[in-house]
């Protein structure tokens with residue numbers, strides 16, 4: 028028989044997850060500001076895009092806490108202070124936290140929920156864990172490109188998209204300003220990371 032929600036570890040874990048997601052949302056919003064200040068507008072937008080998804084995760088966990096409406100849930104937990112100027116460092120820290128959620132924290136919370144008989148809650152932990160894996164990979168990929176000076180430059184010709192006007196630049200080195208809208212190069216994102224891009228529109232090598 029399923030244990031009562033009030034006595035469960037799952038109730039606490041949902042609150043831990045809600046706290047974690049809420050903080051991730053704020054950390055990414057702050058990181059977006061740091062990236063923007065340094066002219067990395069596309070990376071700033073990727074942080075904001077991800078921050079919005081963390082809000083959605085928080086909302087899902089909060090929804091599952093509805094059974095405890097009006098109560099206060101005490102939790103303990105450790106939360107990171109990822110206060111860095113360097114955008115590479117911000118991306119690596121974000122990647123690290125996402126991986127921890129995906130690899131470790133949410134699967135463990137899911138297993139506990141399952142053991143306690145909370146299947147809907149377990150599924151939320153497992154499903155959101157898989158999203159965090161995608162977040163980790165995206166942040167990791169961006170960090171790697173910046174660290175290797177390959178974000179704006181490539182040995183092979185490739186495509187980048189200007190996130191301001193949508194221009195696809197085909198070449199090896201992103202120009203200092205977009206040839207169409209004249210916005211700074213920081214608006215460009217490698218086409219593989221551009222949103223809503225249908226592959227048929229890309230230039231062929």
Ligand SMILES: [Fe+2]
Nearest residue numbers: 048080081084
């Ligand atoms: Fe999340």
Ligand SMILES: [Fe+2]
Nearest residue numbers: 081125159162
């Ligand atoms: Fe995430």
